[in-house]
Amino acid sequence: MKDNGLKLAVVAIFWWAFLPPAAHADNVAVRNCNWCHGGSAEGYTPAPRLAGQRPQYLEQQLAYFHARTRDNPFSRQYMWGAAASLTPQSARQLALYYSSLQPKAANDGVPDLAPLGERIYQEGMPDANIVACVVCHGPNAEGVGQIPRVGGLAYSYLKRRLEQWTEGYHAAAGPPMPDIASKLSPDQIEALASYLSFVK
Amino acid sequence: MLAPWSEPVRSLKTFRTSRAMTERPPALPNRRAIKTTRRRSALIVAILTIGVVGAGRAQYGIAASSQDVQAKLSYCKDCHGPSAQGYRGYVPIPRLAGQQPAYFENQLKAFIARRRTNNVMFNVANSLSPSMVAALAANFHSLNPPPIGGAPQRFVATGRNIFQNGMPDVNIAACAACHGPDATGSEQIPRLAGQLYPYVIKELTNWGKERGQNPARPDISAVMSPVAHSLNKEQIEAVAAYVSTLR
DSSP: OHHHHHHHHHHHHHHHHTSOGGGSTTSHHHHHHHHHHOTTSSOBTTBOOOTTOOHHHHHHHHHHHHHTOOOSHHIIIIIHHHHTTOOHHHHHHHHHHHHTSOOOOOOOSOGGGHHHHHHHHHHOBGGGTBOOTHHHHOTTSOOBTTBOOOTTOOHHHHHHHHHHHHTTOOOOSOTHHHHHHHTOOHHHHHHHHHHHHTOO | OOOTTHHHHHHHHHHHHHTTTTSOOOOOOOHHHHHHHHHHHHHHHHHHHHHHHHHTHHHHTOOOOHHHHHHHHHHHHHHHOTTSOOEESSSEEOOOTTOOHHHHHHHHHHHHTTSBOOHHHHHHHHTOOHHHHHHHHHHHHTOOOOOOOOOOGGGHHHHHHHHHHOBGGGTBOOHHHHHOTTSOOBTTBOOOTTOOHHHHHHHHHTHHHHBOOOTTSOOGGGGGHHHHHHOOHHHHHHHHHHHHHOO
16 A cells, blocks of 8 residues: 555656646746736736637637737737747647636626627628628637637627727738628627627 | 500590590690600609619619629628638538539528528528529639648548449449539539538538428438438548549
């Protein structure tokens, strides 16, 4: 019995010592990200929530920040510097780590606008040439692959992203988003951002 | 609807024959006045016709403006890809580029009539006028981007064999027999070349659930039911992988 306990302790110590660097919250890189993105990566305006985000999306965005393709003002001000010395391997591990955290909905949208947002999200508005977001982002806005989870993100962040695509900032999120956003009116953007901020 | 200019002449005739000899007929309107009235009335009718038809052109099937078509094309491409090559969203969104126009139009009608079940496309199809559908069909047919690809390569050889030769011992015809040896289809038979791997799998697997097997709403796609039903999972993956590589 005593030997088994010792063996277990040795295995545990070796496992802990050889963990991949970014796989736990004490890692320096993670602490640096949490500085802006929040202690549990739930977001801290203007930095968006990272917890529970799709790992391929995070990895891809870090690459875009590193290459300076994603060029809206906050990216320029904060993320270009933050991603400047990231290697692809550390980007992948950060992405895997943050995707494993439990996301919490921001719940900070305008409740009265949420029903219109839900209608746009789930059904689209074919007469206005507005697509149904559900087709790519999923029924609970959870995303897939490189398509991000947009459910539960902060109202102000979602609103700003949709607006920025109409202002000509670089896509970086994939071909259709600037074109899709350009068909939305300001009221529809606020409705969508509100609805999504409440989605768990 | 009778043009108003015919009325004064007719009523005048009736008046004269019915009341002949009993009353002094009223003074005849002069011929020049009749001509002017006819012309003015004709003009009014023409303007009204143009106004009504112009306003309702979407419903009456008169050609949608090229601006409307471009806007609608851009909308379709938001999901179906910038060159209609398809897109792997949360659900696989099929390639429309190079698709047979008759098949394209049939599917949109099937969505509307719920012979093919898809809630998103039901809404989309209901917003399209017949002339818009025809314009979209022609536009998509003319596109030819390279396939998205991404299917596992190890399935392709098996898929080619099934596609070109069929499986006679289990009574499955060669796909090529109807879809063409290059899988470009014809008329109501769809093009499969370059179609998305996950989309073809989804369609063949779910054929009975999605495509009008309701006897009350017969649909031409029922012809695929026995084939889809007979193929097993590996065969479906193989055929899907093969067609997804074709240009």
